Amino acid sequence: MRSLIGFRSLVEREVIRFTSVFLQTIFPPLVTSFLYISIFGFTIGQKIESVDGIPYLNFLIPGLIMMYVIEGSYSNTSSSLFISRWARHIEEILVSPLSYVEMVLAILIGGLARSLVTATGVYLVSLIFVHTTPQHPFIMLIMAVFVSLSFSSVGAIVALFAEEFEHLTIWTTFVITPLVFFGGVFHSVKMLPHALQVITSFNPIFYMVNGMRYGMLGVSDVSIGQCLIVVFCFFICLFSFTVFLFKTGFKLRK
Amino acid sequence: MAQSIAIEIKGLTKFYRNFQALKEISFEVKEGEFFGFLGPNGAGKTTTISIITGLANYNSGMVRVFGYDVVREYRKARALIGLVPQEFNFDPFLTAEQILIYEAGYFGVPKREARLRADELLKQFDLEPYRKLDFRKLSGGLKRRLLITRALMHRPKILIVDEPTAGLDLELRYRLWDFFKKTNEEGVTIFLTTHYIEEAEKLCNRIGVIHQGSMIEVDDKERLMKRMSQNMIEIQLDRQLDTVPQELSGYGVELANGGNTILMREENQQLSKLLRSIHAHGIEVLNVHVKKTTLEEVFFRLTQGKP
Numbered sequence: 001m002r003s004l005i006g007f008r009s010l011v012e013r014e015v016i017r018f019t020s021v022f023l024q025t026i027f028p029p030l031v032t033s034f035l036y037i038s039i040f041g042f043t044i045g046q047k048i049e050s051v052d053g054i055p056y057l058n059f060l061i062p063g064l065i066m067m068y069v070i071e072g073s074y075s076n077t078s079s080s081l082f083i084s085r086w087a088r089h090i091e092e093i094l095v096s097p098l099s100y101v102e103m104v105l106a107i108l109i110g111g112l113a114r115s116l117v118t119a120t121g122v123y124l125v126s127l128i129f130v131h132t133t134p135q136h137p138f139i140m141l142i143m144a145v146f147v148s149l150s151f152s153s154v155g156a157i158v159a160l161f162a163e164e165f166e167h168l169t170i171w172t173t174f175v176i177t178p179l180v181f182f183g184g185v186f187h188s189v190k191m192l193p194h195a196l197q198v199i200t201s202f203n204p205i206f207y208m209v210n211g212m213r214y215g216m217l218g219v220s221d222v223s224i225g226q227c228l229i230v231v232f233c234f235f236i237c238l239f240s241f242t243v244f245l246f247k248t249g250f251k252l253r254k
Numbered sequence: 255m256a257q258s259i260a261i262e263i264k265g266l267t268k269f270y271r272n273f274q275a276l277k278e279i280s281f282e283v284k285e286g287e288f289f290g291f292l293g294p295n296g297a298g299k300t301t302t303i304s305i306i307t308g309l310a311n312y313n314s315g316m317v318r319v320f321g322y323d324v325v326r327e328y329r330k331a332r333a334l335i336g337l338v339p340q341e342f343n344f345d346p347f348l349t350a351e352q353i354l355i356y357e358a359g360y361f362g363v364p365k366r367e368a369r370l371r372a373d374e375l376l377k378q379f380d381l382e383p384y385r386k387l388d389f390r391k392l393s394g395g396l397k398r399r400l401l402i403t404r405a406l407m408h409r410p411k412i413l414i415v416d417e418p419t420a421g422l423d424l425e426l427r428y429r430l431w432d433f434f435k436k437t438n439e440e441g442v443t444i445f446l447t448t449h450y451i452e453e454a455e456k457l458c459n460r461i462g463v464i465h466q467g468s469m470i471e472v473d474d475k476e477r478l479m480k481r482m483s484q485n486m487i488e489i490q491l492d493r494q495l496d497t498v499p500q501e502l503s504g505y506g507v508e509l510a511n512g513g514n515t516i517l518m519r520e521e522n523q524q525l526s527k528l529l530r531s532i533h534a535h536g537i538e539v540l541n542v543h544v545k546k547t548t549l550e551e552v553f554f555r556l557t558q559g560k561p
Contacts, residue, residue, distance in 0.1 A: 005359055005362045005363065005364055005365075006359060006360045006361065006362050008359070009356050009359025009360055010356075010359075010360060012356075012359075013345070013348075013356050016347070016348075016352075017347050020347060021347075083346075084345070087343070087344075087345070087346055088341065088343035089343050089344055089345040089346075091309055091339065091343045092343065092345065092356075092357060092360065092404075093360060094308055094309055095307045095308055095309065095332055095335065095337050096332060096357075096360035096361055097328075097329040097330070097332045097333040097360075097361060097362065098329075098360055099329060248311075249311055253304075253308070253309055253310050253311050254270070254301070254304055254309065254310040254311070
């Protein structure tokens with residue numbers, strides 16, 4: 001019971017951290033998603049034929065939601081953990097009786113909370129342009145939760161390896177954003193030449209975007225089973241590695 | 255009832271790459287003690303504290319806190335420790351009050367209880383007017399008090415304090431000394447590192463001295479000072495002497511203060527004979543004063559000349 005109090009306290013602190021600067025954490029995705037939907041989906045999308053029988057605007061929205069889930073969770077944990085290393089208040093946690101699993105899970109839940117708030121916000125913004133009724137809301141939730149926890153783990157791992165703040169943005173610019181864009185947020189894999197289709201099948205974000213698209217629209221480039229397996233495996237590997245880094249004290253303990 | 259062991263360290267070794275920071279150090283701190291851990295800069299004090307509290311790994315040896323291994327049973331060990339670090343390590347997003355309440359929360363203290371405890375400690379440390387301020391807006395002295403307050407939120411059994419009064423004015427230093435004394439009298443074991451040897455002399459009942467990663471002394475403070483003592487008797491004369499008169503040379507005395515003072519080690523125990531001899535030599539004694547050895551001198555003697 002006392003242990004749960006510790007865990008809850010850390011989760012609460014992580015949530016307060018991003019809500020207290022909501023102008024930097026929650027609003028920007030809402031503004032940029034509005035721009036994406038209005039320019040790509042609403043204006044240009046009218047000139048594009050439907051994709052798999054789905055109007056392009058509807059096709060775009062689940063991909064965008066997944067993009068913001070990934071971005072929000074990565075940004076949250078990477079900045080939170082890096083700042084706490086830099087300002088050394090991570091020591092408050094390290095000297096506490098919280099278990100390493102609790103420490104990691106609480107930090108990841110901070111990223112999860114931020115990405116769920118953002119994803120809900122992006123969905124609400126999309127309703128301005130088109131009304132889409134989720135086909136499998138439970139699948140959407142499962143995908144959002146596990147993708148968010150996975151990229152929260154990525155954020156935590158990068159924050160532990162990073163020596164400077166710019167290392168966090170290097171990862172976003174050179175790894176995450178290209179994988180997201182090639183993962184099928186704006187297009188179906190069927191639109192690509194065969195060689196690129198094969199390469200895309202190695203991109204885990206492809207399965208995440210398609211899992212979300214299946215949950216929302218009931219269509220996907222790959223089976224939902226495959227999407228779920230990839231996402232669960234991705235999460236288990238990244239979560240275990242993050243706990244391992246905390247347990248061994250990598251860049252945390254001298 | 256037998257005193258239990260609050261901190262037990264055996265053969266502790268720590269390397270930073272090729273540099274050996276701790277060389278198989280061993281010592282114990284008993285429950286209820288006020289233990290002073292002294293050593294020059296870079297001797298290994300903060301490394302030792304970091305290992306006890308979980309902020310550093312070690313290469314070999316064993317560290318237990320109230321019988322709990324700090325690695326295998328880290329949760330039980332850490333629950334008993336309150337750490338006052340040398341440097342400020344507050345969350346910049348939180349106010350002073352939030353810092354205290356979250357800290358208590360990490361240690362499993364329910365929020366309602368944590369609020370009461372925060373009220374009590376904020377009053378005790380005169381931090382009440384600053385409770386809603388970000389820690390960045392606090393002065394150095396207030397931040398230092400907040401560090402101590404934070405460490406006490408979960409009522410630890412042992413308080414580990416790393417250089418608590420560095421950079422503080424005298425008034426606050428004395429207030430903190432009173433507070434540490436009172437906390438120790440209430441049964442909290444205190445493990446203190448300090449540069450101010452006077453601080454250790456006033457507060458601690460046992461002393462450990464570390465130098466270049468090795469423990470060179472651990473003893474009861476009084477016993478250590480007695481053992482290392484070189485108390486001197488200063489005899490102030492009515493005139494200036496150029497050399498020690500031959501009649502007095504058998505007492506092993508020396509001249510000081512330009513020949514106005516005769517110095518003799520207290521352990522010679524020949525004061526009355528010496529005074530009679532001085533008088534017989536036609537010299538008047540103006541004053542006799544015993545200069546006690548300070549812990550600072552003992553510390554200096556222990557660490558000076560060590561390889």
